[in-house]
Amino acid sequence: MRVLIYSHDSFGLGHLRRCRRIAHALVGADKNLTALIISGSPIIGSFDFRARVDFVRVPGVVKLRNGNYTPLNLLIDIEETLDLRASIIQHTALAFAPDLFLVDKEPLGLGGEVEPALRRLKQRGTRLVLGLREVMDSPDRLQAEWARKHVMPALRELYDEIWVYGPEGFHDPLEGLAMPAAVRDKLVFTGFQRTTAPAERAGPTEPPTREPYVLVTAGGGGDGADLIDWVLSAYESDPAIPLAPVFLFGPFMDADRRESFSDRVRALGRGAALEFEAAPEYLMTGAQAIVCMGGYNTFCEMLSFDKPALMVPRTEPREEQLVRARRAAALGLVDMRVYEEDASPATMVQALRGLAWRRPPSEVLPAGWMDGLDVIARRVSGERAVAPDAPTTLAAQVGGG
Numbered sequence: 001m002r003v004l005i006y007s008h009d010s011f012g013l014g015h016l017r018r019c020r021r022i023a024h025a026l027v028g029a030d031k032n033l034t035a036l037i038i039s040g041s042p043i044i045g046s047f048d049f050r051a052r053v054d055f056v057r058v059p060g061v062v063k064l065r066n067g068n069y070t071p072l073n074l075l076i077d078i079e080e081t082l083d084l085r086a087s088i089i090q091h092t093a094l095a096f097a098p099d100l101f102l103v104d105k106e107p108l109g110l111g112g113e114v115e116p117a118l119r120r121l122k123q124r125g126t127r128l129v130l131g132l133r134e135v136m137d138s139p140d141r142l143q144a145e146w147a148r149k150h151v152m153p154a155l156r157e158l159y160d161e162i163w164v165y166g167p168e169g170f171h172d173p174l175e176g177l178a179m180p181a182a183v184r185d186k187l188v189f190t191g192f193q194r195t196t197a198p199a200e201r202a203g204p205t206e207p208p209t210r211e212p213y214v215l216v217t218a219g220g221g222g223d224g225a226d227l228i229d230w231v232l233s234a235y236e237s238d239p240a241i242p243l244a245p246v247f248l249f250g251p252f253m254d255a256d257r258r259e260s261f262s263d264r265v266r267a268l269g270r271g272a273a274l275e276f277e278a279a280p281e282y283l284m285t286g287a288q289a290i291v292c293m294g295g296y297n298t299f300c301e302m303l304s305f306d307k308p309a310l311m312v313p314r315t316e317p318r319e320e321q322l323v324r325a326r327r328a329a330a331l332g333l334v335d336m337r338v339y340e341e342d343a344s345p346a347t348m349v350q351a352l353r354g355l356a357w358r359r360p361p362s363e364v365l366p367a368g369w370m371d372g373l374d375v376i377a378r379r380v381s382g383e384r385a386v387a388p389d390a391p392t393t394l395a396a397q398v399g400g401g
Contacts, residue, residue, distance in 0.1 A: 001032060003380065004098035006089070006114055007039040008106045009060075013220040013250070015104050016041045017297045018165070020049065021193055022102070022131075022376060027052045029377035036096055038089055040110075042072060043251055047278050048198070056092050058085040061110065069110070078111075086113040093117040100127045100380060107151045107159070118158050130159050132173050133296045134166025134192070135327075137318045139176030146177070155183045162186045163376065165193060165296065167369045171327050188379065191372035195297075195304045197281035207286050208272035211244035214355060215287040217280065219295050221250020225257045226339050227293055227312050232264050234348035235271075241349060242356045243288055245271040248280060281305070289355040294321035294336075299328070303370060308358035310351050311336045332364040 003026055007019040016039055023035035027050055037044075037055040044055055059081055060072030071081045089109070093101065094117075101121050107130050108115045118128060136142050146152060155162065164173060168189040207213075216231050218224020228247060235245055247265060249258050258275065265273040277283060284290060284305045292298040294313035302309045311334045313321030325336040335358060337351050 001030065001034075001100070001380070002096060002098040003033060003035045004093060004096055004101045005035060005037045006101070006103045006109060007037055007041070008104050008110060009039045009041040009044075013041070013043075013252075014295050014297050015039075016044060016047075018131075018193070019102075019104055020047060020053075021195060021297075022373065023053045024050045025193075025373035025377055026380055029374075030381060033380070036092070036098070038092060040072075040085065043276075046276075056088070058088050061085075082111040082113050085110070086116055089113060090117040090120065093121055097124075098126055100129060102129045102131055102163075104131050105133065107146075107154050108149060112149070115154070118154070122158055127161075128159050130155070130162045132162060132164050133320065134164055134171050134173055134189075135296075135320045135324045136173040137320055138323070141319065142173075143177050152179070152183065155186070156180060159186060161188055161379070163379070164189045165191075165372055167191045167366070169366065170331075170369070171323065188375075190375040190379075191368060192303060192370050193300045193372040194370040195281060195301050197285050198279055208246045208274060208283065209244050209270070211270060212242075212288045213246045213271065213286070214243040214289045214291055214352065215246050215248065215280075215283050216291040217248040217283075217293075217298060218250045218253060219293055219298060221253030221258075223314055224250055224253060224293060225261075226314075226343070227291070228253075228257075228261050230312070230339060230343055230345075230348050231291060231352070232261060232268075233345040234352055235268055236264070237345040238349045239268065239270075241352050243352070246283065246287070247271070247273045248277060248283065249273065249275050251276040289358070291352070291355075294325045296324070299324060300370075303333070303361050303365060306360045306362045308355050308360055309334045310355060312339055315340055333361045 005019045005023060008015045019037050023037055026033050026035055034052040038058060039055055040058045040060040042060050044057055059074055061069045061081060062072050063069055069078050071078060074081060103114055122128060164187060166189065218227055231245060235241055262273045265271055281301065284301055284307060287307060289308045290302050291310045294311040311325040313325040315322050328334045329336040335351060335354060337347060
């Protein structure tokens with residue numbers, strides 16, 4: 001069986017890491033399955049891939065602060081870049097001839113670049129699936145975005161299924177949207193994606209510090225400077241915070257900010273500063289707790305490794321992380337603070353000290369919520385697997401998402 005995966009990767013690492021995790025789960029569940037990932041990530045080659053998983057890299061683009069896109073490296077305009085990407089995607093799809101095409105997050109791809117391939121594969125009878133995070137954005141923002149991109153006709157006419165990468169009891173990403181029943185019926189809630197540390201690690205195996213530590217991760221790093229600065233200011237104001245800080249800046253953090261932060265970490269005299277780790281699972285396994293922004297992958301990893309966590313979600317340009325953090329905090333899975341509400345060092349000191357006694361998420365996590373990869377593998381193989389139901393206990397206590 002052949003599975004083609006389109007990874008929307010114009011910013012950060014999240015989409016690529018999620019698609020890679022799915023591909024690895026699929027080949028692990030079926031020895032006759034092979035998966036090919038299409039991505040524009042400039043660092044996709046830094047990751048290890050399992051046997052029977054490979055990738056095609058299309059020319060990269062980067063999202064500017066004003067929301068527009070520009071080519072990452074090529075000296076051509078964005079329209080030419082998108083045309084080139086669309087051509088590569090379509091030719092790859094037709095040559096690879098997948099049995100299933102999984103599109104991540106963007107129903108028609110960046111700038112509509114996937115639509116030609118979708119329509120050609122639809123004619124061939126390929127099974128077409130859209131994969132969505134359990135939180136996308138606030139309903140009003142998502143409704144406006146999808147109307148502008150003409151998404152709803154594609155969901156109705158092209159896609160066979162829509163997989164939501166979370167349990168129904170946590171959050172419905174399409175709640176509040178005007179949606180035909182025929183589209184709504186395509187939704188499958190898979191559950192969150194459990195992750196494990198690779199059996200073998202390339203590179204250093206020593207822990208980053210000899211002290212018990214809290215891992216402070218900024219994800220890809222492109223928008224994580226406020227989080228790093230806030231946590232650093234807390235340690236600078238209270239050096240006796242119990243856990244040593246290990247900072248993971250991310251490869252897309254501004255180089256000057258990263259250097260400045262590294263100098264401040266060295267001045268603390270404890271902890272460590274790391275730019276990039278292709279397998280952050282090792283750092284999470286060794287950590288006593290985690291401080292993160294609230295992206296999907298880090299959230300799944302925090303739950304998988306059962307670590308007490310503090311989420312500091314970004315609030316722009318999407319409310320995705322804010323919605324996820326609020327819901328997770330309401331369920332007792334995490335603690336949370338919002339930078340825009342109170343970014344004082346004292347507030348962060350209090351939150352960091354609280355991690356020492358915070359209970360792990362497993363004490364309140366409902367059964368079946370971490371079975372997402374198993375559910376996906378069964379659906380790919382043709383089994384109509386039952387996704388995890390909304391639990392009667394937690395959902396009844398705190399209400400819907």
